[in-house]
Amino acid sequence: MPFDLGATVRLTADCLAPDGTLTTATTAAVTVTAPDGTTASPTPDETGSPGRYQADYVTTAAGRHTVRWVWSGPAHAYTDMFDVREAAPPALMSLADGRRHLKKTDTADDDEIREWIEATTRAVEQFVGPVTPRTVTETVRFTSARTVALTQVPALELTGVITLRSGGPAYTVDDLEVDKDTGLVSLAGGGVLYGPLSVTYRVGRLVVSANIRSAAKIILQHLWRTRQGPGRPQRGTDDYDVNEPLPGLGFAIPNRAVQLLDPDRLPPGVG
Template sequence: MPFDLGATVRLAADCLTPDGVLATAGTAAVTVTLPDGTTASPAPTETSTPGRYRADYVTAAAGRHTVRWVWTSPAHAYTDMFDVREQAPPAVMSLATGRSHLKKTDTGDDEEIRDWIEACTRAVEQFVGPVAPRPVIETVRFTRARSVALTQIPALALTGVTSLRSGGPAYTVDDLVLDPETGLVEAADGGVLYGPLSVTYRAGRLVVGANIRAAAKIILQHLWRTRQGPGRPQRGVDDYDVSEPLPGLGFAIPNRAVQLLDPDRLPPVVG
C-alpha cells in the first residue's frame, strides 16, 4: 500500500547464501532511488535473526521509489519498491465515510479502503472532472484567439498566467475572465489573446453534489467486491449491475453510478 508523504517506511530484506540460507553479511548497504532520480542511503541494521536486515527511511517525495539491497560475504542482492502518496491526494470521500459504507467496524482494512477510494475518485473524475479542489498548471497552445479553453473543469479561479511567446504580451489574472463551468478564458477587454500561455488555476468543486457522492459509494462497493475472490457475481440486477464496458474503464463502473453521474458529465471533447 502507498505510504503517506513524511511517513517512515520500514525497509526489510534477507541476506541469503547461494543455497538460500539466511546468513550474516560482511557488509550491507541499501539505496533508495527517489522519483526524481536522486538517492538516499539509510543505515541498515541486522535484526535479532541473523541474516535479516532492516532500515528506516523517512519519505520526502511523492511517487515511485526503488529500493536496492546489496550484501557481500556472502554476495547477495535484492530489489524492491514502494509508492508515496502526494501530500494532499484528491479523494471523493473520507476514509470514515468509505469505512461506514462498507460496514467496517474496525480499522484493519483502512489502508486498502484508502487505496480503493483513490481509485474510485479517478473513475468519478473521468465523468465529471475534478472533485476535490486542487492547483493545476496547464500549457494552453494557440497563436491568437478570442477565447481559450482550460481542460480541467469546473475551474474555480485563475491564479497566474505567463506568456510562453518570445516578446509576447504580459498578462495578469485581472486581464482575463474565466467561465468556471466551461473553462473558457477570455480577455477582460474583449480583445484577442496571444499564446501560448502557461496558466495556473484551481479546479474542482467547492460543494460536491449528493448524486456524485452516492455514485462514488456505489463504485467503491462494486470495487470492494473484487477482493472477495472468484465466485462472487459481478453482474446482476441490482445497483452493481454492469451491462457494458466503458471506454478506458471496462466494467469498473456500475450502471447505477453512471446514471447518477450523468447530470454532471463533462461535455464531449470536440476536435
C-alpha cells in the first residue's frame, strides 16, 4: 500500500548467507532513490533477530521509490520499492464514508479502502472529468487561433499563463477567458491568440452532485468484491451487473454506475 507524503517508512530486509540462512553481516547499507533520482542512505540496524535489518526513511516526495540493500561478509543484495501518495490525492469520498458504505466497523482494512477510493475516483473522472478541485499546468501547442482547448474540464479558472514563443505577446489571466464546460480559452476582448502557451488552471467541481457520489459508492462496492474471490468482477443479476467491458476500464464499472454518471458524461472529444 502507498505511504502518505511525510510519513516514515520502515524498510526491512534479510541478509542471507549462500546457503539461504539468516546471517549477521560485517557491513550493511541501504539506498533509497526518490522519483527525481536523488538518493538517501538511512542508517540500517540489525533487529533482535540475527540477519534481519531495518532502516527508517522519512518520505519527502510523491511517487515510486526504489530501495537497494547491500551487505558484505557475506556478500548479499536485495532490491525493493514503495509508493508515496501525493500530498492531496483526489478522492471522491472520505475514508469514513467508504468504510461506512462497505459496512466496516473497524480500521483493519483502512489502507486498502483508501487505495480503492483513489482507484474509484480515477474511474469516475474518466467519465465526467476532474471532480476534486486541483491545479494543473499544461502546454497548449498552436501557432495562432481565436480559441484553444484545454485538455481537462470542468475548468474552474485560469491562474497563470506564459507565452512560450520567443518574441510572442505576453498575456495575463485577465486578458483571457475560459469556458468552464468546454475548456475553450479565448481573448476576453476578442482577437487572435498566439502560442504555444503554458497554462495553469484549476479544475474540478466545487459541488459534487448526488449522482456522481452515488456512482462512486457503487463502483467502490463493486471493486471491493474482488477481494472475495478469484478473477475479475463477475456478471450478476443485481445493481453490480457488468454486461460489456468499457474501453480502458474493462469490467470495473457496473451498469448502474454508468447510468448515474451519464448526465455529467463528457462529450466525445472533450477531456
